[in-house]
Amino acid sequence: MTDIPSPPLTAGAMPRLRGDLFMRYGFFILVIAVFVVFASLRPTFIAPGNIHGMLMSASIAALMFLGLTLIVAAGEIDVSFMSVAALANMVVAALVQAGQGWGIGTLGGLAVGVLFGLLNAGLVAGLRLPALVITIATGALAASIAAAIGLGTSISLSSTGFVGQLLGLRLGVVPGIAIIVGLLYLIAWYVQDRLTFGHYIYAMEQNRAAVVEAGVPVNRMLFMLYVLSGVVSALAGILLAANLSSGQPYLGTSYFLDGLTAVLLGGMALKLGKPNVIGTLAAVIFLIGLLNGAALLGWTDSERQIVRGGLLLVGVGLVVFARTRTRGPAHS
């Protein structure tokens, strides 16, 4: 093979390169900016207690969105994740309240995650049914069962068991669970960016047919991703049962917008429009910081809801904008 001559750098290429660099790392600057602004407006924002609380909720949310990130990166969608978390949460609460203890409760919650993961995986990856409608339906099923378990209301718990102890672990202001979730994300990053499995995920989003032609077992990969999404959502639901010391049948609604916003905004960081785990993690921290700081400034729930919706729109817009720049005009 002869050397491939590198394309000459024209004058026009430089600013564009700089622009890309800004888009790649600009998001991290934004995250830091949010924290600096809120810290200067409300010093309690960076009080150790608040930092600890934010890291705690960020860890649980990030855990829930891990599977979703990989599914969206592969060009599919899962809108049942938050309902699976709510169902796992209610199953744990119901089992603990019935005197089964946290061990059985956790196993029960995990079983729910595996079950719904398998259901989604079987229908979407196995039978190749449309992902959106199927996950709307399975999500509604999970949410409905969650409400039925508590007869329409929440279940409060008197003890939080070993899950509570796990959440209680802390290293200074950093909760132990944040370190565990951080390690999980490190593994996920290695899988997505260093192993061929991860490269196939990115490739699937760009051209599914080509990846199938190349002999990659696409359906088996999708199957694994949907099961993973069910399991991590259920784990997050179990943690929430101890964190809130109750089972909340309707906790899913608040995570729905946040999950998609985190994945799409995070997709802008580092990869210019491709959802990736590091980006999701940064976006979760960004969202939690923003919403927490806004609450300290006295914003109402509805105003924060509007911020969420607006951010999601901005995220989608940026992703599409970046893609048309890197890949030429959209091909749909």
Add this chain to the structure above:
Amino acid sequence: MISGRLLVRLAAFAALLAIIAGLFWAQNPAFLSTGNLRALMRHMSVQGLAALGLTFVIVVRHFDLSFPGVASLGAMTLGWLIAIGMPLWLSVAGGLAVGVAFGLVNGIAVAKFRLPDIVTTIATGGLAVGFSYFYSNGTSISQNFFMSGILDLNDQKFLGLDKPFAILMGAALIGFVVLHASRFGHGFYATGQNPLAARFSGIPTRSLIVAAFAICGMMACLSIALLVASSGAANVTAGNQLLMPAFAAVYLGAALFGRPSVGATLAGTLMMSTMLNGFTLLAIPYYYSDAIVSTVLILAIAVFDPRVSALIGRIFARKKERLA
């Protein structure tokens, strides 16, 4: 005009409906009483209007997840306009305008700016829910409702039909003409099947996609106006109950009749409402309704999927071989 295949499908649908109705009737004879049938039709009117709007978006092969949120905003706008003393027609028009506006935003974002439909409509739906809190900080609105005459929208009769059902029938008739008896209708289907080919044959695909989203938003707000009329108050969570039944009705209908259409959606809604009404009559609590709807939806999509039905067919064929 009615082809043989359509006749077979219609017969199959009628048989299925008769079996379901028969089962409920056997459990509780009150199921077929006039009062219950009228309640069923009223329920069907609310769900059917939202599903009709969604049909247009599904026909152009897009998705709209914003209509429940938009409907909530429409309900609150309607309630607020009545509460400040506006006449009824203006209040309803205001609610519908919200739906059209959000539909236009969705449509333009998807058709012109090429944003992905699912995530975009989730975002605009989230925005709409946020805005719906502005009127009253999230409390329900019911001032002036008795005076305004909105309750008549639910209680009055029109040509012997309950008004909600008459409105559904009227909307379905208009929808049928637009989608199945006009040039636009062919355009909608062509846009869904192959947008590029449709565009090259001179169909304004982008405008039709925008129109489909606008219709969907407007119909969601019309459906919520009926719900507000029947419950006597406007609520910020009013739209939440529209999402599942609307998707289920469109997909169930499309599964039964081969493709999404006005008639198919009406059939899907009728079946869905029959089941929900029946289960309510058997005193099954409200929180099971989504579980029932979603299970039916999953089964319908799975069973009517060509690959799956082929698979089932093969299994049966093998069994027959073994028997023979």
